[in-house]
Amino acid sequence: MINKWRTLSFKLWLTIITAIILSVLFAYSLSQYYYKNLYVEKLKTDLVNEASLLGADYSGGEISEDFKGKVEWFNSKNDSEVFVVNNPRELSACLPFEINYDTLISEEERQMLLDGKAVEKEGYEKRFEKNIVAAIIPLIDEDRLEGIIYTYIPVDSITVLLKEFAAKWMAAVLLFLIVAILFTTKWLKKLVSPIKEIETAAHRVSEGNYDIQVEVRSHDEIGKLAIAFNDMANSIHLEEERKKEFLENVAHELRTPLSYVKGYTQAILDGVVKNDEEQRKYLQLISREALRLQRLVGDLMDLSKMDSDPLLLNKIPIAYAQFIEDVLVKYEPIIKEKQLDLQLELDPDPIIFGDEGRMEQILHNIFDNAIQYTDSGGSIYIALIQHKEDCELLVTDTGNGIPEVDLPYIMNRFYRVNKARSRFDGGSGLGLSIVKKLVELLNGKIEIESKEKRGTKVRVILPLIKEEWNS
Amino acid sequence: MKWGIGLFLAILLLTGCNSGNSFTKINKSEPFLATVNIKDTSLTFIDENYHPFAKWDISEPFTGALLMADKDTILLYGKEMEKVQVYSLSAGKLINSWEIGKGIVNMQLLRDGKSIVAVNQSNHSIHFLNADGEEQDIVKVGKSPLTVLQGEQANRLYVINFGDIKCSVINLETKKVDFEFPVHSSSTGSLLREEKDEIWIGGHGDGDQVEEDLYIYSAKTGELKKKLKAPTMPIKFLENAEGIFVLSHGTSSLYKLNDQYEEVKSKVVGVNPFEMANFNEDVVVAGYDSDEVYVMDAETVDVKKTIKVGEGPFQLMLRE
Numbered sequence: 072m073i074n075k076w077r078t079l080s081f082k083l084w085l086t087i088i089t090a091i092i093l094s095v096l097f098a099y100s101l102s103q104y105y106y107k108n109l110y111v112e113k114l115k116t117d118l119v120n121e122a123s124l125l126g127a128d129y130s131g132g133e134i135s136e137d138f139k140g141k142v143e144w145f146n147s148k149n150d151s152e153v154f155v156v157n158n159p160r161e162l163s164a165c166l167p168f169e170i171n172y173d174t175l176i177s178e179e180e181r182q183m184l185l186d187g188k189a190v191e192k193e194g195y196e197k198r199f200e201k202n203i204v205a206a207i208i209p210l211i212d213e214d215r216l217e218g219i220i221y222t223y224i225p226v227d228s229i230t231v232l233l234k235e236f237a238a239k240w241m242a243a244v245l246l247f248l249i250v251a252i253l254f255t256t257k258w259l260k261k262l263v264s265p266i267k268e269i270e271t272a273a274h275r276v277s278e279g280n281y282d283i284q285v286e287v288r289s290h291d292e293i294g295k296l297a298i299a300f301n302d303m304a305n306s307i308h309l310e311e312e313r314k315k316e317f318l319e320n321v322a323h324e325l326r327t328p329l330s331y332v333k334g335y336t337q338a339i340l341d342g343v344v345k346n347d348e349e350q351r352k353y354l355q356l357i358s359r360e361a362l363r364l365q366r367l368v369g370d371l372m373d374l375s376k377m378d379s380d381p382l383l384l385n386k387i388p389i390a391y392a393q394f395i396e397d398v399l400v401k402y403e404p405i406i407k408e409k410q411l412d413l414q415l416e417l418d419p420d421p422i423i424f425g426d427e428g429r430m431e432q433i434l435h436n437i438f439d440n441a442i443q444y445t446d447s448g449g450s451i452y453i454a455l456i457q458h459k460e461d462c463e464l465l466v467t468d469t470g471n472g473i474p475e476v477d478l479p480y481i482m483n484r485f486y487r488v489n490k491a492r493s494r495f496d497g498g499s500g501l502g503l504s505i506v507k508k509l510v511e512l513l514n515g516k517i518e519i520e521s522k523e524k525r526g527t528k529v530r531v532i533l534p535l536i537k538e539e540w541n542s
Numbered sequence: 543m544k545w546g547i548g549l550f551l552a553i554l555l556l557t558g559c560n561s562g563n564s565f566t567k568i569n570k571s572e573p574f575l576a577t578v579n580i581k582d583t584s585l586t587f588i589d590e591n592y593h594p595f596a597k598w599d600i601s602e603p604f605t606g607a608l609l610m611a612d613k614d615t616i617l618l619y620g621k622e623m624e625k626v627q628v629y630s631l632s633a634g635k636l637i638n639s640w641e642i643g644k645g646i647v648n649m650q651l652l653r654d655g656k657s658i659v660a661v662n663q664s665n666h667s668i669h670f671l672n673a674d675g676e677e678q679d680i681v682k683v684g685k686s687p688l689t690v691l692q693g694e695q696a697n698r699l700y701v702i703n704f705g706d707i708k709c710s711v712i713n714l715e716t717k718k719v720d721f722e723f724p725v726h727s728s729s730t731g732s733l734l735r736e737e738k739d740e741i742w743i744g745g746h747g748d749g750d751q752v753e754e755d756l757y758i759y760s761a762k763t764g765e766l767k768k769k770l771k772a773p774t775m776p777i778k779f780l781e782n783a784e785g786i787f788v789l790s791h792g793t794s795s796l797y798k799l800n801d802q803y804e805e806v807k808s809k810v811v812g813v814n815p816f817e818m819a820n821f822n823e824d825v826v827v828a829g830y831d832s833d834e835v836y837v838m839d840a841e842t843v844d845v846k847k848t849i850k851v852g853e854g855p856f857q858l859m860l861r862e
Binding site: 165167171215 | 580686688704730746747748749752774775791792854
């Protein structure tokens with residue numbers, strides 16, 4: 072079993088739940104802070120204001136019963152407790168004498184009050200046996216602390232309120248947490264399940280099962296990952312198919328000449344060959360097949376080299392038109408023999424940057440095809456046209472052309488237009504794919520247009536050497 | 543590092559100087575009135591013309607002072623102090639200290655000029671010391687003794703126990719408690735009128751009950767002879783040619799009574815006064831909360847002068 076704590080979904084779950092719990096705690100601290108700093112402070116200020124307003128009625132001298140009565144009346148109408156104290160014993164007047172009695176105010180508070188300052192209190196008050204928020208203001212007559220107005224609110228009521236609030240709050244928090252956890256878990260499951268699917272699918276792909284496709288349910292990153300995965304699985308599938316096909320093709324291509332060689336050799340060995348002339352003919356056939364095998368192996372090695380090392384080209388500046396003419400010289404005899412009409416229209420300006428051997432290979436392949444597939448008396452038109460940044464080599468023949476269905480695959484490896492065509496009139500089926508590869512290595516492109524029975528047009532576009540090279 | 547050492551040495555030097563603390567020297571022949579200020583633990587010296595001329599800031603939690611018979615040596619004591627500090631006024635410095643333990647709340651010089659009475663609240667005892675601070679006798683009394691008063695005629699010492707409801711009377715010959723008599727609770731402050739066989743005792747009251755009366759007991763028997771109204775919390779009494787003065791610190795009032803115990807005059811004076819004394823034929827009152835001394839005309843009871851002193855004047859010490 073996979074360690075549950077290491078899963079992405081658990082990590083995400085933990086992160087979200089931690090964030091939620093931290094938010095709840097933060098909200099709680101904030102409420103406590105506001106309670107403390109706003110509510111209690113406001114309460115104190117209100118109490119001080121209330122006591123000060125009452126104290127404003129004191130006009131000095133001994134505190135009268137009338138004044139006390141007024142405060143008592145106010146007390147009976149008011150939420151907070153408020154009373155007047157003028158007992159000196161309560162006002163710490165006996166200090167520094169040690170008295171066995173808890174006074175209402177301490178000596179420090181007496182000093183504050185004597186200085187005319189109000190005293191604010193918060194917490195448990197032994198005298199009232201309860202938690203209070205209180206304010207005390209002095210009643211001063213010529214520096215003498217004649218009395219005090221003491222006003223307080225039992226915070227029990229606030230605590231009760233808070234408890235009630237806290238209980239409800241806790242319940243709400245609990246509910247919120249349960250809902251949040253349920254929702255988060257479900258949501259994460261939904262979110263993570265495609266990843267799990269992809270994981271399973273990847274395992275199956277690694278086992279060689281390329282047919283698998285992951286369902287794309289969303290358009291987010293995970294959805295895109297699923298699409299990318301599907302593309303990857305398809306590509307691997309196709310590549311595997313191609314490899315298989317390629318091997319089959321190679322085997323097929325090798326088998327035919329080998330069977331010829333074996334057959335002719337066997338015939339000679341068996342004494343089927345009666346005379347020297349026949350023997351020679353057979354040996355020629357064996358030699359031709361050996362040559363074909365040699366070419367095939369050569370082409371395969373070229374392709375393999377180009378696939379594994381794209382930097383094998385030894386590039387030098389080439390005067391393109393001259394180069395084409397030099398290559399064409401070798402074709403003069405066969406053109407003459409086939410009585411072909413060759414027309415040349417070569418712009419002498421283009422200079423390209425290429426590997427001479429490879430360029431020759433490209434041209435040979437294209438010219439071979441044009442000459443081979445053009446019947447006697449046909450014509451071949453070769454043009455070199457310079458554009459702004461590149462140049463175009465156009466080879467047009469009046470040959471038998473390529474059927475439309477085959478055209479898209481014409482440059483695939485081992486692709487043959489005429490499947491039944493004997494290898495006597497066709498190559499290995501690798502020539503055009505090598506040309507395409509070479510042109511691409513030279514940063515160019517090759518296009519083939521063709522109409523059956525009308526002819527074929529091959530266009531090779533290669534970049535020109537830049538100005539600085541020319542200069 | 544060098545800087546640190548320098549600073550350390552400087553501090554050492556300064557504190558070294560401080561330990562030999564010297565104060566303004568008080569001329570031996572000069573009469574003065576001194577206040578013991580317990581909030582800022584200082585002594586304020588005031589001359590005959592009521593000009594403060596010296597202030598001694600003592601870094602000890604002392605609550606009382608006693609002038610010795612030589613009129614130059616003073617003792618400083620406090621409940622939290624381990625030692626009684628002995629200062630010379632003319633030298634302006636500490637000259638000795640007596641290790642007699644914590645708990646001393648009052649010290650009095652007996653009329654022989656040699657014996658000192660120290661009231662110890664920690665062990666509820668009266669300690670008798672000689673002029674060198676050596677303990678001679680110790681007498682157990684009631685709870686939290688505070689006020690002591692020497693009677694000449696019978697050679698007795700009246701000890702009023704603040705935390706008890708009895709007054710212990712010690713025979714100074716035998717150093718034994720002669721008898722005890724019941725008094726009101728939280729009693730303090732007293733006046734002995736032997737010729738009338740009266741001992742006046744005031745007090746603070748108990749709990750939130752404020753003492754509104756002063757009590758006159760028989761000095762010989764302890765029998766309650768009379769109760770007089772003296773609102774509120776009468777804690778100091780004084781008798782001179784003008785009459786008897788009663789200081790009530792609850793109402794910050796001074797009452798002047800005649801021989802027939804009748805109130806002749808009364809005046810609001812000071813803020814929370816605890817102490818009163820005769821000086822220069824005037825009555826001086828110390829206001830604990832207002833940090834002031836009030837000089838009052840003994841006849842009219844009018845305030846003649848107000849003098850600012852240290853914080854919390856709680857006791858007066860006289861040299862005449």
